[in-house]
Amino acid sequence: MSIKRILVNTIDTDLEYEVIGIDLAKNCVSAILLTTDGEIFGIDRLDYQELEKSAQELSPTIFAMEPCTEMNYMVQKLEDWGHHCIVISGKNVKDYVESHFSNQKTDLNDAQALAFLTKDTQLRTVKAKDPEQLKYASLTTLREQYVKQYRQTMMSLKGICQVWVDFFEINVEKISNFR
Numbered sequence: 001m002s003i004k005r006i007l008v009n010t011i012d013t014d015l016e017y018e019v020i021g022i023d024l025a026k027n028c029v030s031a032i033l034l035t036t037d038g039e040i041f042g043i044d045r046l047d048y049q050e051l052e053k054s055a056q057e058l059s060p061t062i063f064a065m066e067p068c069t070e071m072n073y074m075v076q077k078l079e080d081w082g083h084h085c086i087v088i089s090g091k092n093v094k095d096y097v098e099s100h101f102s103n104q105k106t107d108l109n110d111a112q113a114l115a116f117l118t119k120d121t122q123l124r125t126v127k128a129k130d131p132e133q134l135k136y137a138s139l140t141t142l143r144e145q146y147v148k149q150y151r152q153t154m155m156s157l158k159g160i161c162q163v164w165v166d167f168f169e170i171n172v173e174k175i176s177n178f179r
Helices: 048-057 071-080 090-100 107-117 131-178
Strands: 005-007 017-024 028-035 040-047 062-065 084-088
Touching: 017 071, 017 107, 028 048, 028 107, 040 048, 040 107, 048 071, 062 071, 062 107, 071 084, 084 090, 090 107
Parallel strands: 005 040, 017 062, 062 084
Antiparallel strands: 017 028, 028 040
């Protein structure tokens, strides 16, 4: 008997979910909802606002996602509402999709892989950053970028100066040989 994925448009907040796997994108989320009864519901496109509204109404649930820029924000919000978040490496998701979905990488397959990978007790997870760690990481990135740009500018200036020095020396030799 194969397990079928039932496509729906919204999260039914009246049901109890064992795990919700979410594949975060720029403007929307794809989600797989595993009920405690073993049913699998899939939502292909879900707005972030709709996800947040539903998450506030849900009983405590496990949410699984991949690391990305939106991940830290979502983990903070979901944990504030009483949910548990698990962040799973993209490599593990890719390997799962290759072996279970014939390498058909779609948002829903990624979300389903995330949901099922939460059951793997041996799996290493990624730790989300708290607001202080995010501030420090942002400042560190800005500093590294500034230093890189400073070095590039200095090397360009050095190259320009070298060209002018070489040009000046050539012209001085021509003038001195001319006499």
